[in-house]
Every structure is written in C-alpha cells, then in structure tokens.
Amino acid sequence: MKKFYSxxxxxxxxxxxxRLDQALSKLSNLTRSxxxxxxxxxxxxxxxxxxxxxxxxVKEGEEYxxxxxxxxxxxxxxxxxxxxxxxxxxxxxxxxxxxxxxxHPAPGNYNGTLVNALLHHTKNNLSKVSVSRPGIVHRLDxxxxxxxxxxxxNESHLKLADQFKNHSISRKYKAIVWGIPNNQTVEGFIExxxxxxxxxSLNNKKGKYSKTIIKLKESHGNxxxxxCTLETGRTHQIRLHMTSINSPxxxxxxxxxxxxxxxxxxxxxxxxFLILKNHKxxxxxxxxxxxxxxxxxxxxxxxxxxxxxxxxxxxLIVKY
Numbered sequence: 001m002k003k004f005y006s007x008x009x010x011x012x013x014x015x016x017x018x019r020l021d022q023a024l025s026k027l028s029n030l031t032r033s034x035x036x037x038x039x040x041x042x043x044x045x046x047x048x049x050x051x052x053x054x055x056x057x058v059k060e061g062e063e064y065x066x067x068x069x070x071x072x073x074x075x076x077x078x079x080x081x082x083x084x085x086x087x088x089x090x091x092x093x094x095x096x097x098x099x100x101x102x103x104h105p106a107p108g109n110y111n112g113t114l115v116n117a118l119l120h121h122t123k124n125n126l127s128k129v130s131v132s133r134p135g136i137v138h139r140l141d142x143x144x145x146x147x148x149x150x151x152x153x154n155e156s157h158l159k160l161a162d163q164f165k166n167h168s169i170s171r172k173y174k175a176i177v178w179g180i181p182n183n184q185t186v187e188g189f190i191e192x193x194x195x196x197x198x199x200x201s202l203n204n205k206k207g208k209y210s211k212t213i214i215k216l217k218e219s220h221g222n223x224x225x226x227x228c229t230l231e232t233g234r235t236h237q238i239r240l241h242m243t244s245i246n247s248p249x250x251x252x253x254x255x256x257x258x259x260x261x262x263x264x265x266x267x268x269x270x271x272x273f274l275i276l277k278n279h280k281x282x283x284x285x286x287x288x289x290x291x292x293x294x295x296x297x298x299x300x301x302x303x304x305x306x307x308x309x310x311x312x313x314x315x316l317i318v319k320y
Contacts, residue, residue, distance in 0.1 A: 005067075096145070186214060
C-alpha cells in the first residue's frame with residue numbers, strides 16, 4: 001500500500017489572486033505539473049474537502065493540504081560513524097562535516113557516507129523527500145569540510161529547500177588560495193563541462209547564474225586566506241570562481257593544478273609551493289550557515305573554526 005505524508009500550504013499576500021496550481025507550485029517547491037497530478041488524483045484538500053480546480057484564483061489566508069506520496073525507500077546501511085554535531089532538535093541537525101566524507105550514497109560508494117552515519121544516529125528518523133538522499137537538503141563536496149543542515153522530517157526538508165532555492169540562506173566559506181586576490185565579486189554561468197562530465201565550467205552566457213563575494217582576510221607572500229560569501233550555491237562554485245581570477249584554491253587538483261604549478265617556477269613562492277603542492281585536499285571550509293528555522297521561522301546561525309589541517313597549513317605559510 002502506498003504511503004503518504006501531508007503538507008499544509010497557506011496562501012500569502014504575494015500569491016493573492018493567481019491560479020491555484022501556480023500558487024501551490026511557488027509555495028511548495030513542486031512543479032505545476034506535479035501540482036496538477038495531485039489535483040487530478042484528489043490529493044489536495046481545501047476546508048477538509050478534495051479540491052481539483054487548477055485555475056481557481058486563490059485568496060490570501062486560504063489553507064490547502066497537500067497529500068504527497070512517499071517513494072519506496074532505498075535500503076541504506078546505518079553505520080556507527082562518529083559525527084560532529086553542533087546542534088540538534090526534533091526537526092534539524094547541524095553537522096560540522098569532516099573533509100573526506102561523502103554526503104550521501106551513490107553508485108560505487110554506498111558506505112561510509114554522512115547518510116549512513118545519520119541513519120544510525122537518528123534510528124532512521126530522517127526526511128524522505130529524496131529517496132536516494134534521506135535528510136540531505138544540500139551537499140558539500142567530499143573534500144570540503146564544514147557546516148551542513150540535515151532535515152529530520154519532510155516538512156522541515158521542504159521549508160529549508162525553499163530557502164536554498166530562493167537564495168535566502170546565509171552561507172560563508174574560508175579558503176586558502178594562491179595569489180593575493182582583491183576584494184571583489186565574481187559572477188558567471190556554471191554548466192556541466194562538455195568533455196569531462198565530472199567537472200563544471202564557467203562562462204558568460206549558458207548554465208545557472210552564480211555569484212560569489214570575495215574578501216581578503218590575510219596574505220602571506222603569494223598565498224592568502226579569503227572569505228567567500230555565496231549569493232548563489234552552484235556545484236563547485238567557489239573553486240571555479242577562484243580559478244577564474246587566477247587564485248585557485250590550494251590543493252584543488254581538478255580546477256587549479258595547472259595554475260598552481262606556475263607558482264613552483266617562481267623563486268619567491270617556491271618554498272610555499274613545496275609545502276602546499278601535496279596538501280591532501282582542497283583547502284575549503286564552510287564556516288557559517290544562517291537560515292530561518294523550519295519550525296519556529298526564527299533566524300538562526302551557526303559558525304565553526306577552521307579545521308586543524310587548514311590551521312596547520314596557515315601556520316606553515318606564516319613560518320616560511
């Protein structure tokens with residue numbers, strides 16, 4: 001028997017007098033086609049009665065109940081893996097993810113992920129909006145460390161997803177990069193690389209718009225510590241943007257290798273080059289995350305210090 005979960009939607013002022021399918025799509029993070037399917041199947045209620053009129057012009061304050069199907073769960077193994085938990089309540093968990101941990105299972109990598117650890121910690125109490133990524137609202141690359149928010153129920157997941165979609169979440173990273181970049185804003189469009197499908201590419205016309213605000217925090221010779229504020233959150237965004245301004249992230253073997261090698265030919269940077277060229281991962285850390293709590297709607301924010309490997313790297317840079 002198919003399982004369902006319910007989600008309540010209240011029409012706000014911005015959606016007043018627009019079509020029902022359009023309003024519910026904007027407020028639920030579902031497509032209009034998905035909303036129409038729900039209407040056709042009798043899975044949307046108004047005043048405790050099934051409602052099917054997609055073209056009805058909604059009014060501010062009206063309340064709708066969406067009956068959403070839960071997909072059959074994939075069977076992932078719960079594993080007793082230590083987690084650095086910053087905060088937890090009935091709705092969310094804030095994790096300080098270690099570098100080297102994959103966010104969720106994927107082909108060829110079904111164990112040892114953050115999801116495996118979370119399933120054990122929560123006794124399977126995670127959101128099920130995404131069958132293949134229970135609890136995961138957003139991701140960090142395997143080598144990127146830092147703060148992630150995890151959803152423990154579907155309602156929280158959807159509300160957090162809306163904030164990510166609307167770019168209303170505050171996200172800041174610290175990175176150790178080659179060169180001394182100016183305080184600046186980098187923009188462009190990011191799409192999948194045409195040849196290497198595991199990479200992304202940056203251009204001025206096609207793909208998803210991206211924007212990063214860069215602030216120089218420290219400079220030591222030709223190596224710097226920077227702070228990046230994300231105005232958008234695209235795959236590999238910071239790494240691509242930093243390489244585009246000739247200041248690749250230290251340890252980035254995908255986007256920065258060729259330009260990093262150029263520093264090895266410079267006598268002024270050679271000692272630092274020897275120290276940094278074999279850094280085990282790209283030196284990127286998500287240190288700040290701020291958002292409206294999905295249950296209370298109050299703004300909350302979380303911060304972490306640099307992980308030890310990046311702090312050690314900074315100490316060596318200063319020393320040499």
